[in-house]
Amino acid sequence: MTHCGYCAIIGAPNAGKSTLTNALVGSKVVIVTPKVQTTRMNVKGIAIAGDAQIVFVDTPGIFKPRRRLDRAMVGAAWAGAEDADAILLVVDAADLTANARSHAASDTHAILQGLKSHKKKIALVLNKIDGMKRTDLLPLVEQFHAEGVFEDVFLVSALKGEGIEDVAAWVKARMPEGPWLYPEDQFTDISSRLLASEITREKIYLRLHDELPYSSTVETENWEDRPDGSVKINQVITVQRDGQKAIVLGKGGATIKLIGEMARAELETLFGRRVHLFLFVKVREDWAENPEHYEQMGLEFPRDK
Ligand SMILES: Nc1nc2c(ncn2[C@@H]2O[C@H](COP(=O)(O)OP(=O)(O)O)[C@@H](O)[C@H]2O)c(=O)[nH]1
Ligand SMILES: [Mg+2]
Structure with a gap:
């Protein structure tokens, strides 16, 4: 009999959930940046351990939402936890030790209270x-144990890949019996088109600052497989104001060129083929209020503003 199930990876923004997801899957399936709210939707990363197929669900950070997009992201994260067989709560231990009153600390506290009503396997x-x-x-370990929420506590460095095997073993042992849900060689549920736009969004988060990353979104508009084995990808970066468009373009187009080069190099490694990447910039003041953008990101559109 095989095993298969879902394990949600939740936590405050920037705790390292996406880094942990990639480490557990053993391949880059989700983007990682030093900025908060990089992850906007639930992405599944699929790993195989012996007779078990484990579907890890990386989620957006859980925090006090302000904008409509925030509410959609936090809603998706809790929905991921709701549907899972096991839950990993990821906490930035270094931040918590340095500053017990940080945003992350209060977000983590609120998540803990939310988890108390979950009769799930939680580590x-x-x-x-x-x-x-x-x-x-x-x-820290004692303080969290005393909450009575966790079956186990793991000390890890997702960045260095330390302590990951123990986490994987805990999750594996909690997967229910059942047939595998995905083919053996599939390691994510998002399409190549969506993964490609996420990679470009990662480069925007890495290169641009202040409100720009949060005011922009990326969509793959066209994907063309060429007879020579290469792929031509057209993407649109949507921002909210003309001034932001100028920043994305940079002097003489230098910034968008750099973003495009970084994204293309990574896409070639990921897909193992030559990539021709063309980036365009559009201004749409209200994209974050437009249901279509939520749908393409795999998010529910929150009806209340
Ligand atoms: N030093 C250190 N940094 C980490 C570790 N895990 C993640 N990070 C960094 O923390 C930042 C946020 O990581 P990310 O995975 O995007 O966090 P998420 O928002 O919870 O998904 C990135 O700059 C990561 O490189 C770790 O184990 N050690
Ligand atoms: Mg993330």
């Missing part, structure tokens, strides 16, 4: 322990 992942002292970690 805590204290992440970013690279560079931390053990003596700082032990009080």
